[in-house]
Amino acid sequence: MKSTAELKNNADKTEESKQHQRDDSYVDGISAQHSVMNFDEPVKKSPDSSNSGFSIVSSRTCKVLTIATIIFILVIINLAINTAILREVQDDKTIVNTVVGSELDQPAGLPGFKDTTTWNQIETLAKSTTLNFYLYSPTGSSPRRWVDNVLTTELSEKFGITLNRIDAVYANCDLAAMKLVCDVQNEVNAGKTTEGGAVDLVWINGANFAKMKELDLLYGPWSTNVPNSKNFDFSNPSISFDKGVPIEGMELPFNLAQSIFLYNNRTVASPPTDVPSFIQWVKNNPGRFIYSDPLKDFTGAAFIRRLFYYYAGTGAGGSPNDLLGSFNENLYNQHAPTLWRILNEIEPMLYKPAGQTTPWYPTDHEAEIRPLMGSETIWMDFSFLISEASTRIIDSSWPSTIRGYVLSTGTIADSNYLAIPVNANNREAALIAANHIASAGSMFSRALPEIWGTLQAFDPTAPSIKEWDPAFNYINVHEATPSVETLAASRLGDLHVDYVNRLNADWDIFVKRA
Secondary structure (H helix, E strand, O other), X not given: OOOHHHHHHHHHHHHHHHOOOOOOOOOOOOOOOOOOOOOOOOOOOOOOOOOOOOOOOOOOXXXXXXXXXXXXXHHHHHHHHXXXXXXXXXXXXXXXXXXXXXXXXXXXXXXXXXXXXXXXXXXXXXXXXXXXXXXXXXXXXXXXXXXXXXXXXXXXXXXXOEEEEEEOOOOOOOOOOOHHHHHXXXXXXXXXXXXXXOOOXXXXXXXXXXXXXXXXXXXXXXXXXXXXXXXXXXXXXXXHEEOOEEOOOOOEEEXXXXXXXXXXXXXXXXXXXXXXXXXXXXXXXXXXXXXOOXXXXXXXXXXXXXXXXXXXXXXXOOOHHHHOOOOXXXXXXXXXXXXXXXXXXXXXXXXXXXOXXXXXXXXXXXXXXXXXXXXOOOOEEEXXXXXXXXXXXXXXXXXXXXXXXXXXXXXXXXXXXXXXXXXXXXXXXXXXXXXXXXXXXXXXXXXXXXXXOOEOOOOOOOHHHHHOHHHXXXXXXXXXXXXXXXXXXXXXXXXXHHHHHHHHHHHHHHHHOO
């Protein structure tokens, strides 16, 4: 079996012979034979392009460029226009998702399969099947855009898998916020214990993962056995623990999220820099901020969690580190009342729709609050997507005056994951899709601000990730997005899931119903 490098060199030689009438400064790894970049092959940086500093959003600032760099820019711009990957998978399948073919012929070591079953055999079983992917993806959102415009095409063209996106429901479940938890439990109780389930793959968060793991509703362990698991450092607690709960092979990292605050610099000249000054700003600007119901919406839950982090840590004369680890009942009881008092104080100052006389806490931050920021009805907002402002400015749903930033006291960050229900009916397609999503090329597509603009949880020292360094380095941060350095310096680990559940439940008692 030829190595990746040999296959790459052969491809380059073939391409050069076809392009003999063009300039000899061919950019290694970029094929002019296809109209867009192939996300599955690492991009080699041109020797002349180290100082180009171009932005994926705009390349007009580059004045003096070599021909090789110009070719590179044109391909990247074309990628942003098309987004979907059109290049065919090689017939001999010698390279798939940066994994060398010989590795794919080894036993996969996955539960529920024969000991001799290889990854290639699992891929064959997944071909011509439908994958039911359950995830948070409201209309117009970045997740939906990426799934519909990129992932769906990739899975179809590379693996013959048809993707059926299922929008997550966060209601009508007494076990957890995500209805899927109850659905899978009901299916298992009805006898569908290892197959026959309606969902094959799920984008999941800490609280729902903890409950499904507790109830034995997850397939696994599998995540450390898929080929592209090598792109993650599972010894790192930020990967191996999901809101304080060990993942133990039941989840594969999807993205890295970090909370930011948002403000309109046309109406807010000097945004608040810490939690106390933010609270004072809300009081001084009635009707210009609103947050969603923490029991119903992930963003609202993250917002009150960020405030609690301050009032139980730095604001109490302690440290954010005081909140790390398992749930501390004494610490919670000592500091949670301060949070409820503050939230009740700002409640009269929060935005309410015309004619609304009682406090209003929207159940869908994406659908109900983001448009208010876009229309400049409210002047500040909160998000768990660092590119919230840039992606909306690019698609013209927000004015160009909105900026994202982090507080001087830090912001919560955590990884989010993919999981497979214990009774997934198409486990094979779920594994193939999850492994593809974990590839460097797929992570690069999600990092592009035009597509999603989310952080990635990869291990920067992984060989396949290092090969992609030039491509990731070319993604210059939009001016509305905090810099990578700023985000890294202000990153706080998320709270244990028991804090999350308790805060959400108590908010309902001590704020909403108070």
